[in-house]
Amino acid sequence: MAGGLHVENMELQGLRETPGAPDPGDGHQPEHPKPGNGVWPAMSFRGKFFLLIICTFIGLSILLSIVSLGTAVGLMTRLLSEMKTSDAGFRMELAQVKSDVIQLLNETKASDSSVMVAISNLKGNVTRLISERNTSDTDLKMDLARYFENVAQLLNETKTSVDNMWRLAVEFGIMVQGCCGTGIVLHPEPCPLIPPHISDPILLVDQWIRFNQTSYYFSSTRGTWNESQDLCASMNSNLVVINSLGELEFLARNQIFDSWIGLNDRRKEGIWRWVDGTDYESNVKFWGIGQPEGSGWVEEDCAVLSERGTWHDWPCRSIHHLICERPFTMMSQSMTPGD
Template sequence: MELLVDYENITALQVEGDKGDEYQPEKLKPGLSFQRRDRARRNVSPLIIYILLGLCILLSSLALVMALIQRAQTSEIKRSDADFQMELSQWKSNVTGTCENAASSLSELQAEISWLRANAFFLHAFDQWRLFNHRLYFFSSNLETWDEALKFCAAMNSKFVVINSNKEQDYIRGNTNVNNWIGLHDTASEGTWRWVDGTDYETNVKFWADDQPNGHKDYDEDCAVVSKDGLWHDWPCSSKHPVICEKPAQ
């Protein structure tokens, strides 16, 4: 019986405990919930504001940097484009000038070729020793005074040409078409003509053109040339002409 009583007591206590554990929430006051929300807002809002403000500053800085970079790139592109246009213009100018120079050079070359073709025989006779009748003749293309021509021939162990026959005269005429110095002069005495090798002038052949030698009232004409028609003319010794040198064949 005692055990049963105890059980009943225990049961009664348990029931009472269960009843005592029931929670009856009391009603909140009307402004309490809003006060809690305001407190939470006051705790959270500054942090969010700072974060948002920082983000705004960061984004603004990035936007500014990007704008500056884009502006710099735009300026660089403009400068590069201007430089390119300038270089292109300079290149076009150079190409145009080169083409014009090339065309001019081509025209000059064609003119020289035409002249060379027209004077092939004449050039063939110049600047080389040629054999005729056991003697060598050098037809120079250099323009020199009579004294310079004399030294030129001497440097090649030769002398001015001395014309001694009709055949030699014909040979000289057939190998030149300009005035050439020959070894005839009257520098020692006016009117007294002499050959440089001592050949007697009076008894030797003569091929003066009409009215030659005639001298000149304003300057001396003391040296002789053979013209392209083979006839002789007196000229001032200071004038410049090619020379014909002569020496024995070895």
């Protein structure tokens, strides 16, 4: 538009400078062109042309904008559609993953339950086996205890028979030459630790015998360790406490049978004590080879002076002869059981 106006102004200026044109200042009025002389129609055409160009440009711009907007709307619509499709697919995949997780958790729970059941069954089997083993061990221990009691009883009965044979042999004077001198050979063991008897034992039974400043009672009575200690106590004495080799030799020479002595570890296994409180650890000891041994099943908590002059541990409920001891006095020499 600006360009069209500029052209028109130049044309007007050219007309005004046309030779022979009257000067407005000289009093003549300019002649106005009449319509149809070709000047104004030309100017109107140019203006309309430029206006048409401008309108066309504006229209094209608007059309282009509409096309661009439509394209953008289409693209946006397609993008939204794709996003919805993608979101739906994502939701489906998420739902599938959630379903898989739930299924996995259920399978894990089922597996854990199976494992717990298996562990429970295994625990029950182990408990049952332990119970059966304990029952079997208990039965075995009871059977062994009964067996050892029977063996101890059999030994005691055998010992009784041997004791009776010994008495008969002594009473009837049946003597056999043994490895250590005159005597009765009862078993093929080595010779006793103590020399052969130097006195007649049968004459010393059931009476008090003095040795140094102590009186000893060799009883023909047999009993358990407790019964033997009670018998000694009834005569104001105790089972014998051996304090020296000389005392041991005297006892071994004058006893006939295995006899209880005043030594036991009934209070605590392996802790031996003398009935009169004499210190065991500092005192002399005359245990036989491998003694004291115990048996593991039958408690052997009381000591016996054997015929060989050595000590052996025996069950306190077994039956043996006994030797009592008390300080020597003239009054005590006449005291016997029942006095």
